[in-house]
Amino acid sequence: MSAVPELPEVETIAADLRPHLIGARIRRVRVIRPDILRGIRRAAFQRGLSGRRVTAVGRRAKHLVIELDDGRRMIIQPGMTGAVLVERETGNGPRDPYDTVHLLLDSGKLVRYRDVRRLGGVRLLTPSAWERYTTAIGPEPLEPGFTQEVLAAILRGGRLAVKKAIMDQRRLAGVGNIYANEALWMAGIDPSRESRRVTLGESSRLHAAIVKVLSAAIRGRGTTFRDYRTGKGSPGSFQGRLAVYERAGEPCVRCGRRIVITHAIDARSSYFCPGCQR
């Protein structure tokens, strides 16, 4: 039970931050928990960000991408328990024990990266480092390039459980445990089935399900169980519309059988309906 920021959650955060960040200049950088920085030391991180102006705010897979006027990008990967919040700066350090990094803007606003377990990470990448970073990640499921054929190619020949395959960020971007479970339920596929055993027809249904569930979750501003917050600090609403995730023992809304939880796939919690997922 947790609240993992996946694609819809990070998309929501990016949309909330964008109006506050675009054009703003970073006046000061506080690094409260240096172990959240990946591949860069505190001093270089602070030096690299101070004085920079933000030119764009976007998302790649489950990562928030803040583009700077020198071509570099600050990447926030919220991991399990990360939240990125924009607030008015009050000038007295951390807001709670879980703050890791603060960006103080010339507008008087504060961007807080809060992460309880600190399994997330913050990076500052040069254009070439960004190029390596983004090419290592699979296609974006909500972009036109993600066709039925692309998903069929991802699944083809694999002995991996289909759920693991669609959650593998090198193959497909942004799908995590919650939406993998939901999409497989929508498509009527048992999450533990080897991906090569998924038929072309099922693969097409799964393609449609992935696009549908991610789009609906964005409209619902994401799923909150515990730590995830939108950029405005409020919880998402999609948790009320999940069919299987966190619903073990409850009846399936499609066939009435009880939803089951298993840990057979990668020791992660998988929820599915034994009645209508085969």
Add this chain to the structure above:
DNA sequence: ACGAGGTCCTGCGAGC
């Protein structure tokens, strides 16, 4: 090349 398994990290709930 691909897959399995360990590691990071802390709050929480179960058990005594």
Add this chain to the structure above:
DNA sequence: TGCTCGCAGGACCTCG
């Protein structure tokens, strides 16, 4: 009541 202990899990790493 208060303690210990194991679990949760995305990304990344090493090993086979």
